[in-house]
Amino acid sequence: MTEALTPERILAATEDVLRRYGPAKATVVDVARALGVSHGSVYRHFRTKTALREAVTKRWLDHTTTLLEPLAAGPGPAARRMADWLTVLFHAKRRKAFDDPELFATYQVLVAEVSGVVAEHVAELVGQLTRIVEDGRAEGVFAPGPPDARTLARAVFQATYPFHKPSYAADWARPTAEADFTALRDLVVRGCQ
Incomplete structure (x- = not known):
């Protein structure tokens, strides 16, 4: 009995194919071959290569x-949650870059192709930070606006770009990266208070 073809199975196979061939050479036919199905079967779940x-x-x-959602949702003091959220974000991005550099490089190419997906991701992350800022203001720990909570959250996100934006990945291997991150994280959190 063969395993049912699901979107999740297709996505896992696509990731393997991308890792193996890179984004320029990977095809839907390669994904189908890895799954032992016809490329038409893949297209029934994802109508185009772009959609896949x-x-x-x-x-x-x-x-x-x-990974970050539990920190955004709480519980706990907002200042600690923001510091933890930024730390988990940095370490997650750094792990992706160094534990699987081929796939990380592949995704660098893909995110440039699918900017809408990236914009949605950034909006979700800023939304998580916004909740932390709102909680911090409700606790009386973060200074009241202006700016509004979303604008402050976006500023925190942008200020910490060097430690989570993929274009900075080469810097994450520097011997001082962890200390530099901690200094910036602490400065940003204090700046919200």
Whole structure:
């Protein structure tokens, strides 16, 4: 008995194919071959190659969003949650870059192709930070606005780009990266208070 073809199985196979061949050479036929099905079977779940690439990129980005959600949702003091959220984000991105450099490089290419998926991911992350800022203001720990909570959250996210934006990945291997991150994280959190 063969395993049912599901979107999740297709996405996992697509990730393997992308790792093996890279985004320039990977095809839907390669994905179908890896699954032992026809390429038409893959197209029944993902109507185009672009749709498949968008879905696999979203899946990859969603791992980070899911990892961070418990920190955004609480409980605990908002200042500690923000510091922890930024720390988990940095370490998650750094693990992706160094534990699987081929796949990380592949996703660097894919995210440039599917900017809508990336914009949605960033909006979700800023939304998580916004909840932390709102909680911090409700606790009386973070200074009241202006700016509004979303604008402050976006500023925190942008200020910490060097420690989570993939274009900075080469810097994450520097011997001082962890200390530099901690200094910036602490400065940003204090700046919200």
